[in-house]
Amino acid sequence: MRYNFxxxxxxxxxxxxxxxxxxxxxxxxxxxxxxxLCSTVFYSFTDxxxxxxxxxxxxFENYQRILTDSGFWSSFVNSLIWTxxxxxxxxxxxxxxxLCLNRIKSPVMRNVFRITAIIPWAFPSxxxxxxxxxxxxxxxxxxxxxxxxxxxxxxxxxxxSDPDLxxxxxxxxxxxxxxxxxxxxxxxxxxxxxxxxxxxxxxxxASALQSFIHITxxxxxxxxxxxxxxxxxxxxxxxxxxxxxxxxxxxxxSSTMPIYIYDTGWTGRMVGRASTASVLLLLFLVxxxxxxxxxxxxxxKEDVK
Amino acid sequence: MKKLASAVLLLLMSISLVFAGGSAxxxxxxxxxxxxxITFWHSFTQGKRMEAIQAAAEEFMAMHPxxxxxxxxxxxxxxxxxxxxxxxxxDLPDMSxxxxxxxxxxxxxxxxxxxxDSVIDAIGRDRFSANALGDMTVGGVxxxxxxxxxxxxxxxxEDLLAAAGLEVPQTWDEFYDAAVALxxxxxxxxxxxxxxxxxxxxxxxxxxxxSAGGSLLNDDLTANLTSTEAIEGIKFxxxxxxxxxPAETINYTVNDHATLYYQGITAFDFNSxxxxxxxxxxxxxxxxxxxxxxxxxxxxxxxxxxxxxxHIPLVIWENSEHPEICEAFIEYLYEESxxxxxxxxxxxxxxxxxxxxxxxxAYRSNEIVQQFAEEEAVIAQAVDMGRxxxxxxxxxxxxxxxxxxxxxxxxxxxxxMNGTPVEEAAAAAEAELNEIFATMVQ
Numbered sequence: 001m002r003y004n005f006x007x008x009x010x011x012x013x014x015x016x017x018x019x020x021x022x023x024x025x026x027x028x029x030x031x032x033x034x035x036x037l038c039s040t041v042f043y044s045f046t047d048x049x050x051x052x053x054x055x056x057x058x059x060f061e062n063y064q065r066i067l068t069d070s071g072f073w074s075s076f077v078n079s080l081i082w083t084x085x086x087x088x089x090x091x092x093x094x095x096x097x098x099l100c101l102n103r104i105k106s107p108v109m110r111n112v113f114r115i116t117a118i119i120p121w122a123f124p125s126x127x128x129x130x131x132x133x134x135x136x137x138x139x140x141x142x143x144x145x146x147x148x149x150x151x152x153x154x155x156x157x158x159x160x161s162d163p164d165l166x167x168x169x170x171x172x173x174x175x176x177x178x179x180x181x182x183x184x185x186x187x188x189x190x191x192x193x194x195x196x197x198x199x200x201x202x203x204x205x206a207s208a209l210q211s212f213i214h215i216t217x218x219x220x221x222x223x224x225x226x227x228x229x230x231x232x233x234x235x236x237x238x239x240x241x242x243x244x245x246x247x248x249x250x251x252x253x254s255s256t257m258p259i260y261i262y263d264t265g266w267t268g269r270m271v272g273r274a275s276t277a278s279v280l281l282l283l284f285l286v287x288x289x290x291x292x293x294x295x296x297x298x299x300x301k302e303d304v305k
Numbered sequence: 306m307k308k309l310a311s312a313v314l315l316l317l318m319s320i321s322l323v324f325a326g327g328s329a330x331x332x333x334x335x336x337x338x339x340x341x342x343i344t345f346w347h348s349f350t351q352g353k354r355m356e357a358i359q360a361a362a363e364e365f366m367a368m369h370p371x372x373x374x375x376x377x378x379x380x381x382x383x384x385x386x387x388x389x390x391x392x393x394x395x396d397l398p399d400m401s402x403x404x405x406x407x408x409x410x411x412x413x414x415x416x417x418x419x420x421x422d423s424v425i426d427a428i429g430r431d432r433f434s435a436n437a438l439g440d441m442t443v444g445g446v447x448x449x450x451x452x453x454x455x456x457x458x459x460x461x462x463e464d465l466l467a468a469a470g471l472e473v474p475q476t477w478d479e480f481y482d483a484a485v486a487l488x489x490x491x492x493x494x495x496x497x498x499x500x501x502x503x504x505x506x507x508x509x510x511x512x513x514x515x516s517a518g519g520s521l522l523n524d525d526l527t528a529n530l531t532s533t534e535a536i537e538g539i540k541f542x543x544x545x546x547x548x549x550x551p552a553e554t555i556n557y558t559v560n561d562h563a564t565l566y567y568q569g570i571t572a573f574d575f576n577s578x579x580x581x582x583x584x585x586x587x588x589x590x591x592x593x594x595x596x597x598x599x600x601x602x603x604x605x606x607x608x609x610x611x612x613x614x615x616h617i618p619l620v621i622w623e624n625s626e627h628p629e630i631c632e633a634f635i636e637y638l639y640e641e642s643x644x645x646x647x648x649x650x651x652x653x654x655x656x657x658x659x660x661x662x663x664x665x666x667a668y669r670s671n672e673i674v675q676q677f678a679e680e681e682a683v684i685a686q687a688v689d690m691g692r693x694x695x696x697x698x699x700x701x702x703x704x705x706x707x708x709x710x711x712x713x714x715x716x717x718x719x720x721x722m723n724g725t726p727v728e729e730a731a732a733a734a735e736a737e738l739n740e741i742f743a744t745m746v747q
Contacts, residue, residue, distance in 0.1 A: 047744070049744060049745060050389045050390070050392065050393065051389065051392065051411075051414065051415050051745050052415075052744075052745065053392075053415075137553060138551060138552055138553035139493075139551045139553050139565070139570060140570070158552045158553060160553060160556060161552045161553045161554075161555045161556060162552075163722050246556050247500055247501065247502045247556060247558075248501075249500060249501065249555065249556040249718060250499075250555040250556055250718050250721075250722050251715070251718035251719050251721070251722035251723055252715075252718075253722065263501075263711075266386050266389070266390075267501070267502070267709075267710065267711055268710065268741070269389060269745065270744070271393075
């Protein structure tokens with residue numbers, strides 16, 4: 001191996017060159033991530049509103065108010081339900097879809113199935129929201145009217161105005177919207193599993209379930225783990241779907257943390273309080289991600305062994 | 306060194322030339338010809354209205370080659386959010402529409418508007434309604450120009466009333482009884498829409514309270530949701546929701562809400578003359594059956610009243626570098642042919658905000674204006690008699706905040722969904738509004 005030794009000035013030049021290349025990326029991170037983050041934390045300790053130009057430092061008053069606000073806690077609980085069931089549903093349906101896709105022998109049919117199944121993911125969320133709003137509309141929606149005409153419900157089922165049904169309905173739409181992403185990624189991971197392992201297991205007399213548990217799962221669990229992390233953060237922070245369909249109503253029954261923050265900051269114009277809720281949301285997600293990554297790292301270490 | 310100094314000098318001279326050129330380009334030329342670029346925000350997202358404004362802007366630019374008008378349109382519901390955000394980011398227009406006179410009061414609260422008296426004088430001060438100008442006047446200075454007007458009236462279906470043997474309701478009790486009677490066979494008597502992202506709950510409550518002689522604001526501009534009139538009004542609309550309205554409308558905003566009447570799903574509605582255009586576009590077969598009357602009263606012998614008249618204003622922003630272009634363009638928009646072109650985009654929906662227009666042949670020749678002449682007269686009467694929500698105490702930021710915070714709508718939802726007692730929910734909403742007033746009003 002040959003080493004190329006250089007003088008001091010050359011090393012300095014190289015160092016400057018490195019900064020030159022890294023600089024723009026750092027600038028972007030500072031402008032788009034660090035600055036907004038720091039300003040949000042700063043404003044969370046003030047009484048800043050969107051209308052008044054001046055504001056005062058109020059210490060932990062916003063935190064005290066937010067943490068004693070029943071609306072915050074109900075939105076937080078709704079967020080947990082929305083995220084847990086949304087992620088679980090997307091993973092389960094996406095996983096089953098990927099396994100089905102993997103079993104299709106004909107490449108043509110496999111592509112047809114894959115393209116068909118990805119359609120929900122390709123829809124813009126505004127289109128998804130409008131279509132489901134129309135389908136589940138409690139006055140003339142196709143689904144409630146059909147259920148009534150078939151004698152399966154007494155009146156029109158109120159998917160969006162019944163507080164007991166609104167969140168499950170939204171979770172269902174979210175699962176429908178998001179499962180194709182999981183399916184495609186898990187399918188890609190399934191393609192990487194060497195077939196000879198299955199053949200060896202078959203020769204050793206392993207059942208299909210045993211092959212699945214001992215071969216399939218270990219190979220794809222890291223991919224699934226990363227998908228769970230990503231989907232958790234995305235779904236927890238999802239705003240557009242809920243806002244466009246119910247706006248968080250009725251009476252906050254479908255209000256999640258992003259809706260709560262929007263209502264506080266934009267409708268209520270309380271920038272300070274909205275910042276406080278954002279900081280609390282960020283803290284929660286950071287803790288969650290740390291836990292997730294610990295588990296994934298553990299799996300990766302096991303894989304190396 | 307000499308070369309370097311020369312290069313720096315050349316660079317500085319070039320820069321100064323560029324800035325000198327830029328300055329000449331963006332100021333009014335010596336011959337008085339207008340020159341510069343302005344940004345105009347408006348929320349006329351419907352095709353015909355947008356086209357009318359765009360056409361007027363293009364003609365104006367053709368007449369003044371040095372002028373560029375950049376038009377940015379945004380949804381009605383997004384407008385308030387957009388300019389509120391602009392206060393922080395500095396992204397504000399030179400001129401814009403406003404949602405109503407209440408919003409102008411909010412803008413004045415933060416001191417972002419440019420006086421428009423000179424434009425009003427140029428168009429003719431006596432041609433405007435004194436009420437409309439008064440709603441946007443502070444300290445004797447006017448800050449908004451009414452572009453068009455409309456008012457809230459009660460819309461009904463003549464065929465449904467006739468089939469049920471009912472007369473047009475004159476009182477709230479008659480309205481409720483008729484709405485209950487007409488709630489059958491897939492038709493609902495009236496929709497009560499209560500999304501906190503819109504102001505319909507506030508609007509409906511205001512009708513009732515105003516008809517009883519009350520107000521949603523006290524004289525000291527604090528919120529008043531716990532008066533006898535307000536409590537009775539809340540109970541009344543909850544009763545209408547429970548017995549005559551589709552349950553789904555608890556989350557409806559104004560567009561979803563109005564569509565129910567356009568499509569013949571509701572028998573009554575409360576709105577302006579925009580209903581005609583909506584019905585024409587959705588169910589033209591129902592057009593001969595729709596009509597309107599003044600809002601119901603508490604008692605039949607009470608005098609007629611108007612609870613809400615809206616004058617959609619044009620405003621010039623204080624930050625504008627070219628108020629003279631904005632003023633000239635606004636005057637151009639009010640020129641008779643331009644103005645009638647714009648109004649005819651939604652005939653009867655947008656009534657002229659200046660006198661001398663509705664009598665012209667060009668205005669009256671419109672087919673819809675002729676067909677709905679009686680309805681236009683009813684709405685015009687309501688415009689003359691009415692003011693914006695909360696403006697019975699004069700223009701105030703509190704009146705604007707009362708309607709656009711969604712707190713009254715949340716109160717209704719809380720009562721209906723959670724069974725919270727009316728008095729308790731009203732007191733909580735009142736306290737919340739008063740806290741916002743104290744925080745926001747400067």
